Amino acid sequence: MNKICVLLAAYNGERYINEQIKSILSQKNICLDVYIRLDPSTDDSEKSIQGFVSEFSNIKVLSVTEASGGAGRNFFRLIIDVDFSEYDYVAFADQDDIWSNSKLAKAIEMLQHYDCYSANVTAFWEDGREVLIDKAQAQREWDFLFEAAGPGCTYVFKREVAIQFKTWLLERYEKIGEDITLHDWLLYAFARSHGYRWFIDPEAMMRYRQHANNQVGTNNSFVAAKKRFLLIKNKWYRIQATNIAEYLHLQNLPIVKYGLKNGYLGNLYLLLHVNKIRRRLRDRVALSFALIFNIF
Template identity: 35%
Template sequence: MSNKIAILLATYNGEYHLREQLQSILYQTHSDWHLFIRDDGSTDGTLDIIKDYASRIANITIVDNAGEYTGSAAGNFFKLLHFSDYEGFDYISLSDQDDVWAPNKLQAALAYLSLDRAGGYSSNLISYDNAMMRTSYIDKSQAQKNFDYFFQGGSAGCTYVFTREACLLIQRKTVNITTYKGRSHDWLIYAICRANDIPWVLDRQAYIFYRQHANNVWGAKSAFSGLVSKFKILRSGWYRDNVIWVAENSGADVKGVEVFERVKRNKLVDKFYLLTIVSQLRRSKRECNLLVLILLFLF
């Protein structure tokens, strides 16, 4: 296997940080990659930046959006995932527009995938906020549970690397989805792989500097603002709705049919059942405790 990687970069109004991310990709110690960039209708200088890089770097391709704008990061990524069958590539890697990759990011992912003969990979991250002068380690690598993919993704999607075979499966599972607004591409990708028995590995190391700023779609917010934001989302019913949406579009509704039916019915007896198996629904003890509160009051 040549270990050739297709890197998929979704952009939208990212001029302030895009150059730094592109440079970090150029500095990768694993050099057998091709970068595909799709812009979702930027109105700032993003297009000028990617055109400049594509004109100078042979292994960068701008994907024509044909004037179609999805209005969401998830929609943009799935447009990228569907635009090609990636013949000749062994792996697919996702990239945000505003992070910075460590030079060995791709090399480490390939080594981990090879060691465990896995089809999907994610890692931990270092979150940093220049304005607040703060960094933190984001740990998403706890041991997988039987049904964690119903209730959470593997990590941030920007850490994901998966095989071409997994990519083709993702394409088949998502071909009929018409909108991704309010959805999470990383959660759905992880669920598709787990629900269809594609081995997934979670790396405890962190190879991405996960930039936090005012325009993040998702992210590691401050303790107070993060709690307020998450509480509003939970109160809106988004979380349970997304669990159902992810399950129906990944195959999890068949793989874990009893969990799915309990979530969908959402009666008191169903909540009690989910509480009895909560340790199998999310990976960390802290997340399980939080899920208990969600199931009792906000589900």
């Protein structure tokens, strides 16, 4: 039976983490270990996690001496500290979602033909609202420099990808955590730029909890859209895309050289190639607006 390593980054997750871990342990036809890295927290997350550790031998907790400084860095630390050699696949997990019990089995089925997997999700709120988050549009030539494959908590990938990414990350770890915020965007860019095949599943394979503490969350509300607009206006988005390109030694790609790194003239170049840099039509329209008005 295939063996999967699940990496779970946690911080102040007491309210939801029990339900998430139970949904991971309920996976069908899967042999798995869960590695949890808990950043120093002010709630009873540690007590909740230790309850699982005492009951399940496949729940393992990494020793933490200092805070990572964010979810992305927490995942970078997990990738570096966990030995993947005995596993066939690696998966990311957030602390507050709910997995379908066939999530990993479906991923493994698709990974017989691909190297990396992600999926659509059903976002849900405490007031009962639910929305399908569709990230399964056709991949574009350079989309990996401008967006992730979807929520990182849906990612499952082959051991080879995990080991290659870990080796690459180890050489750059001290600086990369300062320059790149999102681990899932970076992994997608690494995989695509290294020729790995990525499948984005149109089926929603988990419930994606939305609350005030989401680092990114879904973009299906006015508040979320405003938050993302400010990230674009403040140049965070452009800086992140440029940093990812530079770390991956892609700075000579036309989309980077003549686009990202070329000021307002670069915006015109990006506008002319906008169909190659975002998968979803709505996102291409929004980005075009930002480029035309020099907000990006």
